[in-house]
Amino acid sequence: MRRIVILAEGAFTLHRAKTATGVIRYSKDEILAVIDSTHMGKDVAQALEVPLGEGIPMVQDIHEALRLKPDTLMIGIAPQGGALPASWRWQLLTAIEHGLDIISGLHTFLADDDELREAAEKKGVTLWDVRRAPDQTRVAQFTPHRPGSHTVLMVGSDCSAGKMTVALELERVARQRGLDGAFLATGQTGIMISNDGLPIDHLISDFIAGMVEEKVLEMSNAHEWVFVEGQGALTHPGYSPVTLGLIHGSVPDAMIFCHLATAKTIDGYERCPMPSLSRLIQINEDAINWIRQDGQCKVVGLALMTVGLSEEEARVAIQQAEEETGLPTTDVIRFGAEKLMDALQQHFSTR
Amino acid sequence: MRRIVILAEGAFTLHRAKTATGVIRYSKDEILAVIDSTHMGKDVAQALEVPLGEGIPMVQDIHEALRLKPDTLMIGIAPQGGALPASWRWQLLTAIEHGLDIISGLHTFLADDDELREAAEKKGVTLWDVRRAPDQTRVAQFTPHRPGSHTVLMVGSDCSAGKMTVALELERVARQRGLDGAFLATGQTGIMISNDGLPIDHLISDFIAGMVEEKVLEMSNAHEWVFVEGQGALTHPGYSPVTLGLIHGSVPDAMIFCHLATAKTIDGYERCPMPSLSRLIQINEDAINWIRQDGQCKVVGLALMTVGLSEEEARVAIQQAEEETGLPTTDVIRFGAEKLMDALQQHFSTR
Structure with missing residues (x-):
């Protein structure tokens, strides 16, 4: 330490x-x-x-x-x-x-x-x-993960939507439940926290998926659950390639969708209104199914950042999101990540 | 010279x-x-x-x-x-x-x-x-192109599916028709041919869309038609981030889909069978519509590489592709790019 x-x-x-x-x-x-x-x-x-x-x-x-x-x-x-x-x-x-x-x-x-x-x-x-990228050139091979391992990727509607926090809280809940969970950092703060990870935004485009794949293969060989910190958003005009590299490199078995409850547009892009939550979830499921043709990877829960709302408003926002999407929803900072971990365990137990 | x-x-x-x-x-x-x-x-x-x-x-x-x-x-x-x-x-x-x-x-x-x-x-x-990337950090701004300009992006089912060739042939036909067409190279061969362009596969992931956007804005300001060389494929497990960076960076007004007629899987990836042409086209239209919410960008033509087929077999393959997709289809090396340029002009005249 x-x-x-x-x-x-x-x-x-x-x-x-x-x-x-x-x-x-x-x-x-x-x-x-x-x-x-x-x-x-x-x-x-x-x-x-x-x-x-x-x-x-x-x-x-x-x-x-x-x-x-x-x-x-x-x-x-x-x-x-x-x-x-x-x-x-x-x-x-x-x-x-x-x-x-x-x-x-x-x-x-x-x-x-x-x-x-x-x-x-x-x-x-x-x-x-920590932002220095490894001097390595690896193209993704689409190698299957160890059977029985669970790779869970955080995706979201924008940057700063809580993806790192949700992954870390899920890792914590998994460990509390006696499960072998590990956190894969993909940004500088996550790397500082875990002393490991990939500075995704500094990787060369040709190798981003390959570098992520290598790390996920290594971690899913060693652990039951791998919680991968997401970056950006598929609907972000600037950072979408980073997001797709994470999705296609990690080949997740399930995803958690992260969203700032009060967001109306992509931050800094007034011409980019937020699509509905249902549409955003569909977009992320589409993207993984482009390469994962078994259709087994779904968004199984929703993490809402309700900062700026009162607790009462937060509960209303969470309920509305659940009604719109049909997915278990919570704010992991306010109410803990147990509900999302429940959803993940449920998802894998019924497959 | x-x-x-x-x-x-x-x-x-x-x-x-x-x-x-x-x-x-x-x-x-x-x-x-x-x-x-x-x-x-x-x-x-x-x-x-x-x-x-x-x-x-x-x-x-x-x-x-x-x-x-x-x-x-x-x-x-x-x-x-x-x-x-x-x-x-x-x-x-x-x-x-x-x-x-x-x-x-x-x-x-x-x-x-x-x-x-x-x-x-x-x-x-x-x-x-030519592969040396510009030492520049630019995040895409989602800035609209000059009204009246036409940005056409080549997309496809894999690497080496003819995207550079189709873009160059379209530029040639456009010029023959007295239209002001320009070619934007995104790979080393295209850059050597045109003495300009972006070595896409060496760009940092965070900046790929931004660098493409800057170049497309510059060229669509100066020309009526910009034909953008595509790279990789959205369904490629390794290179999909490069492809999405090109789609979201160039924000095309139309796309041409390029495909090697004899391909059964992604080259080098036996576990990645080719989806149908209709599905591949849908995937590319979906990806641009994630950020271009007007739904105006379509795949308007299909460029089939029929190398390895006899001329008779090539004609059959082209006809089958037209029947499956409902799109004008040709092999630009064998039969010229006029049919695709017709489709593009038709597309923009009816908008």
Whole structure:
């Protein structure tokens, strides 16, 4: 287990620090502190104003964080531009100087930065750029999974629809039930949480399905249940190839559909209204059946993100979705993932 | 116009030299000779045993080729492994020494080879690695095309189903009819032929649709008709993400479906039988309608590759396909692309 401090200087909000909050919620490593001088003196829950990370202190800078004896500094945001904020450099260099490994999900790779790389080499610490794609060229072979294994892929109506969270909650419920469940991360936050996975959005188009297939074959050989983090949406004008690569590479046995209850269009695309839930589910089932001609893979449950709704509104939204689609529906953060795991176990027991 | 010699030593067959034959058939540059010592003394047509490249000599090596005063050496094969055959190196170095530019579609980039790069820099010649992806990160915006422009995408049942050829033949027929047609290349051979395009299979998954969109917007602003070379197939277990990136990035107004008449499975995938033509067409129309909700884009014609069939068998296959799909069908190499261009003009005139 690592002892991690998270660097999020000036950026520790629910919206901007999705990576940090994901890691705080799910990582098995110990999170000692979060660096953001604008929240000094609070704890994480007070800084974010949500019930998460109570007792984890917000600290001023790397010097204050070092008193807690961390062994790792994790960069807790992934800004759009992708580059390392210039004002963070001294904190990274100080961390390296004190022997900390660095974990980064930035688009710009730390190990490509001469100053940081040389400092890391000198101190013998690791710079882990989780977004760096494996230098490998593998075309999918359409190899069957181990019979009896269950590969479950999260799909959805857009990015940021809860796919990673749902996969992690399903893994947790599976383990609680004594089932052998494993989580396959496909984005930088999931990779930081599980210390493994594929940085899908940096893979070359020709190899995305093949790389996913290799990982799923390996995991379904070793585990009964593999919960695969999804990405994007088949109806997303920019990211649909990533989504299809995941569907055709993982060749799921079942899917869970993830959706932000309040979404009206694809985020950032006003000309792309959301199709109905039933239509979206049909689209995802169609896409897997293009190659999986047995028609056995279905969407078996619906995960609604009801953030922004009251609990009463959330229950209404969930009921409406169940009526529209005929599928078991819940918000896994508010109400747990048991209902979805029930649906999955039911699905496989009747096949 | 360039004066090109093609290097295909020991590999100049219809099957292995797809790049060379594509360039010989369609390039506007002058092809002076093909280097393959195993065919010395023949012309291209005699070497391939097909009516293509009559009068273009097969020569022994770069020394013999240099007598024809070329200004460019093109590597005419793209072997699976991707690397430069060791025995070709001296011929490349000799060409560079004599001031020739080099064009390569190899997976391994010539400009990353120290010896070749240094030789090229010394002589001031260009090493053009056509598969090198632009260093650009652009997410598709779903921006409408210029009203009145026609974007036509080739789709198909597999790789090597004639998509590049059909797009080039449609461009030719369009020009013959006085229409302003342009060809958008998306693979290495198409790029070598048109001196422009996108090496789709080397693009990062997140940006494939965005890069295609940018190019299509540029071309549909400048031309009446844009014929986009397709890649792979939505039903291909390995390459489907590339295909969907092309469909969602180009947002076509019409599609032509390309199919090898004798294919029974996806090439190399025995567990992937070909769905029926009608089903394949439906799949491609479904995929564009996921984002193009007006339902205006259809497959309007079928291009059958009847290579390996007699002319009589070819006519029967074409008639059967027309009966099954209700779509105008032809083999553009055997019978020309006029029928497909008729179908496209008809489609847009009645909208």
